[in-house]
Amino acid sequence: MEQEIMSTCIVCGQPKEQGIHIVNEFICLDCETEMVQTKVEDEKYPFFVHRLRQIAVRYHV
Numbered sequence: 001m002e003q004e005i006m007s008t009c010i011v012c013g014q015p016k017e018q019g020i021h022i023v024n025e026f027i028c029l030d031c032e033t034e035m036v037q038t039k040v041e042d043e044k045y046p047f048f049v050h051r052l053r054q055i056a057v058r059y060h061v
C-alpha cells in the first residue's frame, strides 16, 4: 500500500506530495525549483522573499 502524505505548500497553497519542509512549513518541489530559478530582478522574487520572511519571523530563524 502506498501512503500519500500531502502537505500544503505555503507559496502556491496547493497540497503537494513532494517538496521540502522548512521548520514546520512546507514548500513544494515546483515552487522550490521556481524559487531557485527566480532572479532578483524578476517580479516574482519579492513575493517569494515575502513568503520566506513570514517563516523567518514566525520561527525566528
Ligand SMILES: [Zn+2]
Residues within 6 Å of the ligand: 009, 010, 011, 012, 013, 014, 027, 028, 029, 030, 031, 032
Ligand atoms: Zn508550491
